[in-house]
Amino acid sequence: MYRTFKSLNFKKFDFYTEYHLYLHEKNIKIKIMDFYTLFKISHIIGTVLGAGGATFAEVLSYQALKDKQVTEEESNVLKITFFILRIGLFLTVISGFGFLILWRLGNFGPEYFYNERFLSKMLIVAIIMLNALAMQFKIIPTSIGSPISLISWYSALILGSWRSLNVSFSTIILSYIVMVIVAYYFLNFIKNKNNKIST
């Protein structure tokens, strides 16, 4: 991988297909895996862990709070879930920046970097991080933080996968806010229902 990296002339590099054509032309054989694939796999794993972790954190915390008491075992399971979620966040961010390095080395410019779908995704990832801190600082209660975390992870996943999505930044962010509000009421509804059953 290092040899490939070293022997690349990045001025000629132009996204995935041309990158592979270039490797083919120069007869550069990749023994392990090229960077694009490595970042892509890491990005997918990170997002899966993040979105899955956020979902399970929600499900497990509601399950744990059913009897209005969090046992030590439940607390440990939640801690592990949050740990997995953070690993997911780290993998997503680091591989995301890996993509940005490839874009930068290929001089892709504003079409890629200032793309509205990409900027929305970046904002949502920043919200994920700041939301976790705000919850830890107790600036916002869990009832608000949880739907933000859940919807943010799914939004990042959808924005990353839906490449043909061609809507403005404001439309994406407005839809995201609406989804957070819907999730807030939905999760509260489930919580109240749980409380009624337990009483």
Add this chain to the structure above:
Amino acid sequence: MSSLLVFFLSSHIFLGIIAIAFFYSVTMNLLKREVNLFSFKRNSFGGLLAFILSWLTGGYYYVFYYGDNVKPIIKQGLYPWAHNFIMELKEHIFLYLPFLAFIVFIASYSMQDKLKENENLRKSLAMLSLTVFILGLLVAFMGIVISGAVKR
């Protein structure tokens, strides 16, 4: 761009992100009821080291490549403000980030005994670490904006 410069630019970015992740972890740790001192020391050291290495690799790239090769492209392009304003701002914040990180690291050793009893100290350190994290995040976003303005 030579492979050394590619390596330095990539290292600058990755190390910066790793440093931000370390300070995120330090902040989270300091906000807990019981601070894990070992984790506090290890992560603040890791963050400081990553910031310093990111500083050096980024500095080398900036001095030996950016000024002559990238800056003119940005200035002639559609987004000259990406250099004139964003890069200037990024440079200045970036210069003092390792110093702030150093203060957190020193505190993790010199004030460790007082952390348990002095809640105000713990909160102040958490705020400082949070400042490092948010500034780091800001610098990373500014890096994205600057990179986006480079188009041949």
